[in-house]
Amino acid sequence: MRRIAFSLAAAAALTGCATAANPPYARPVTTTISPPISSAANIYTNAPRAPLHSELFACHSYGSNLGLIGQRGEATNYTPYVETPAGSLLRNPTEVGCLSSGFGYRGTATGGGRQHNGIDLANREGGFIYAAGNGRVVTADYRGGYGNFIEIDHGNGVHTRYAHLVEIDPNLRPGMSIAEGTPMGRMGMTGNATGVHLHYEIAIDGLLVDPINYGVPQPYQTTPVAQTYQQPVPIEAPQVIELEEPAMEQPIPPPLQSYPEPVRLQRPDGFN
Numbered sequence: 145m146r147r148i149a150f151s152l153a154a155a156a157a158l159t160g161c162a163t164a165a166n167p168p169y170a171r172p173v174t175t176t177i178s179p180p181i182s183s184a185a186n187i188y189t190n191a192p193r194a195p196l197h198s199e200l201f202a203c204h205s206y207g208s209n210l211g212l213i214g215q216r217g218e219a220t221n222y223t224p225y226v227e228t229p230a231g232s233l234l235r236n237p238t239e240v241g242c243l244s245s246g247f248g249y250r251g252t253a254t255g256g257g258r259q260h261n262g263i264d265l266a267n268r269e270g271g272f273i274y275a276a277g278n279g280r281v282v283t284a285d286y287r288g289g290y291g292n293f294i295e296i297d298h299g300n301g302v303h304t305r306y307a308h309l310v311e312i313d314p315n316l317r318p319g320m321s322i323a324e325g326t327p328m329g330r331m332g333m334t335g336n337a338t339g340v341h342l343h344y345e346i347a348i349d350g351l352l353v354d355p356i357n358y359g360v361p362q363p364y365q366t367t368p369v370a371q372t373y374q375q376p377v378p379i380e381a382p383q384v385i386e387l388e389e390p391a392m393e394q395p396i397p398p399p400l401q402s403y404p405e406p407v408r409l410q411r412p413d414g415f416n
């Protein structure tokens with residue numbers, strides 16, 4: 145017994161010593177893919193992929209936080225894709241759905257209000273819910289007020305979240321990668337929901353953004369014309385600087401064309 149205790153102590157001392165002298169590298173973070181609950185084929189296995197909805201209509205004219213709604217009831221700023229740092233994501237990842245509530249602060253029946261961090265896409269008959277873009281499943285389980293809840297990490301800080309599902313595909317599990325448009329579950333009203341709808345959130349760099357209006361150009365900023373022009377600046381006549389005329393130099397005589405005739409010297413008379 146004493147011998148075992150001694151060797152344990154020695155081992156502990158050795159471990160402690162080695163750790164102090166040479167600290168180990170941090171262990172890599174690994175994601176464990178839990179075994180599938182069921183890998184059997186189900187309604188999701190061969191279900192069609194997500195349709196691309198060209199328009200999104202408001203469910204009712206009296207919905208809360210609907211934002212800009214056109215005369216036909218369409219969400220004016222809606223486009224099928226939202227451009228994010230992780231690429232294009234579906235703005236409406238449902239099989240069928242209308243906009244029953246938008247993003248932002250909304251009042252409640254009891255007075256007051258609270259922030260709504262996503263959009264609600266409703267359909268009384270339910271329908272499939274699809275992955276908005278390529279990514280990796282982070283969460284697929286029951287989350288209190290969110291009910292049956294799926295979260296996908298699309299990379300580059302972009303996540304999408306899907307709440308209140310009546311059912312999650314039993315073959316879907318955290319850690320697995322998923323392709324855009326893959327059916328993941330069906331719309332429901334689990335958790336804190338008063339009707340069958342999808343609560344859809346998009347988070348970018350940890351901030352929840354408006355799935356309808358994210359990336360939409362801002363309205364033009366206008367300024368009265370009078371303020372854009374500057375008062376004309378009078379231009380003064382340039383000062384004329386009088387310069388003294390330069391003194392004319394003496395003209396240089398032209399070069400001689402030929403040697404001058406030699407001057408013949410005359411001897412004085414009688415001087416032979």
Ligand SMILES: [Zn+2]
Pocket residue numbers: 245260262263264342343344
């Ligand atoms: Zn919601």
